[in-house]
Amino acid sequence: MNAAPNPSAGPTAALGDAIAAALADLHPGVPAAALERPPRPEFGDYSTNAAMLAAPLIGEPPRDVAAKLIGGIEQRLGDAVERIDVAGPGFLNLHMSEGWFRDAAALVAGRGREFGSGVAERPSKVLVEFVSANPTGPLTVASGRHLAYGDSLARILGFAGHDVRREYYLNDAGSQIDLFGASIAARIAGDEVPEGGYEGDYVAGIGQRIVAEHGAGLEPAELGRLGVELMLEGIRATLDRSRVHFDTWASEQSLHDAGATENAIADLRDRGLVYEHEGAVWLRTSEFGDDKDRVLIRADGAPTYFAADIAYHRDKLERGFDLLINVLGADHHGYVDRMRAAIVAFGAPGESFEVSIMQMVNLVEGGERARMSKRRGDFARLDDLLEDIGVDATRFFMLMRSHETPIDIDLELARTHSSDNPVYYAQYAHARICSLFRTAAERGAETGDDPVPAESLEPAERALIARLLEMPDQISRAANKREPHGISTYVREVAADFHAFYRDCRVVGAGPGLEQARLAVCAATRDVIATLLDLLGVEAPEEM
């Protein structure tokens, strides 16, 4: 039952192992106990509910079981632990020794930017598809949230040890492209765009550029193709500014050209899952958890968007991914069941397909919903937001909340370069540490093997180290739950603990032994913050 020790888990792993072993001695088959950080300092550095889990199986009161566990845990941990108390309903509270904290800090510092990486229990090959905005307009702030989430999730999964690829699916075929071409044609002619067409001012600009380069008189279909090229140029530039780089761009048109849609439908037909009804061709998605069957080919002979997407996802599966993650807007949630049904129809496990549903993002200024652009038919562009508040603030604010919650971005707050702006809080901690190392270098760091003075571990220092030790758990949690916002919460906690440490603990010139020990704590903190910010796609400046 003991998992192989994972070097990535850090110093706390040994605590969990000791508890599990002591528990196994007492009674077999007790479920894995939690190792938590208790809510209050008096409760020690770590606590476990092991005794409360074992009590019903053993048939004794939790506090009695807890008392029996103490010896076994103490014996295994030696002088790492100073004292173990039984508390409350049966918690075991572990008070770690000063030496244990010093060793832990040195270990974390030694791992540098690697600390917390490789925590995935079962590394797998993952494809994250996100943004995938139609190339018929510039990216919006909604895409900005998708991109921040998708890219950060990819970074986190990669750091955790998975083999991750980012992909953008390009809807470069179909009725929307036709409509886009018709809209451009109308603007060139000085007419209103057709019903339901693209009304944004940028369409006229696209038309002008095409006329300037290729002359007038192009067919709408050609205008659509050239328009997509130009829009794509802009989209790539915006992604670049946002620090997002896709490994692959999948093209719907290419799938059509390769006959992928027909092949996918033929495959499903071979599996006996396709039938004809009222002139259309249907897929039995209802056999795999969907509400009802879905149309693959319309009565007029044209394949549906769903059919093309099935072909696309079949292609993803054939490329050997264990896990497909799609990042979609809330308006697409009704689409999830049918797509998963198709995945299962191809013989892949349902769990191999996941969708992260993104809630909306509003821009707020002065307590009111902000308009980034007042032009008719236009919308809040990501470029305008990047211009306004910068990449760091954009990405950080997008990831401060769970993706399942709508967010309001306060532009006034995001713009200010003051302490009120949460994006600078963690960056400032990082810059402060870098500055501290510069000072240490100027003054000449203390050298030698002086021992660390006893009773030199201040409460703030102890709290900071304990916070750093959460790193592996925080990474695996963010990765497993697909929640980059957990990283954003955690990095602010690390920064807050560092600022308190900085207040209470002199580093440079602290004295023989102590200065080096505290520089190790600072180095560990600096690296952890830099890693976390990088996972969010935010820079870690060395000075501010």
Place this chain on the structure above:
RNA sequence: GCCCCGGUAGCUCAGUUGGAUAGAGCGCCGGCCUUCUAAGCCGGAUGUCGCAGGUUCGAGUCCUGCCCGGGGCGCCA
């Protein structure tokens, strides 16, 4: 009608897979720079965790039913 998401401090939101006296930021009040960055720190006030039941040693967290807000239920994409 059915499905998804949310409802936690004045505001915006966290809440580590069911744990101890529910937290943070903003806003409000008051303190702290002759030593490593004050973009910082410290102290102070505020809660029927939407409502009602249930599960158990224990529920903001899990189950059921309601209420409110947002989104979705096409041979559109």
